[in-house]
Amino acid sequence: MARIGYARVSTADQDLETQLAKLKAEGCEVIRSEKVSGGSRDGRAELATVLDFLRPGDELVVTRLDRLGRDTRDVLNLIYECEQKGAFVTVLDPHVSTRGEMGHVVLTVLGMVAQMERRFTKERQRDGIEQAKRAGVYRGGKRRLDRDTVLRLKQEGNGPAAIAGALGCSRMQVYRILSEA
Structure with missing residues (x-):
């Protein structure tokens, strides 16, 4: 036991x-x-x-x-x-x-x-974001990955899976950064 x-x-x-x-x-x-x-x-x-x-x-x-x-x-x-x-x-x-x-x-x-607490928290978060957008101060969530590092690794010949593995993130995050560049 x-x-x-x-x-x-x-x-x-x-x-x-x-x-x-x-x-x-x-x-x-x-x-x-x-x-x-x-x-x-x-x-x-x-x-x-x-x-x-x-x-x-x-x-x-x-x-x-x-x-x-x-x-x-x-x-x-x-x-x-x-x-x-x-x-x-x-x-x-x-x-x-x-x-x-x-x-x-x-x-x-x-x-x-x-x-219920989780739903209330999400609702308050959405309300706060909407209020910040109306006030023109919303900048989006904190960036979790350094985009320059992703692009540098790509230029060095690494594929999305290798980049994701090296940075400890998902391939989808890497694909988003690469598609924005």
Whole structure:
């Protein structure tokens, strides 16, 4: 019976240390972490590894439910998958576990709240962008890749896949930059 911790933040510039410290303090023998959006399960390799690793009696521990996912259906599906393997899910804040029936009800409600919170955040973001556009101060999102580096690598004879691999981004991002140039 193992306690397996899972930590997640949405972007590369966010810090995992607080979550990792809490999971270690809870006695998690194994802790997997990643920096990827929780909006869906796509691209969450560490979560997939945890789910593959779970055995009967194991416990998946997360600091907050929204670290597991932001979509109610995804969260409930994850919990269901854990239960099908005979494993439990425990959320530290607030402390809730699927070991008891009441835990399922609370986790379902918390999952719905996480999804609602995500929708509100996106709505506020859209409103802020529209307001900034009307004021003429919107400049778009922060550029994540140095376009000059992409173009230099292309001039050196590298293909889009090699450039993406070297810069740690998707080929699609490279294709967009190359098509703009």
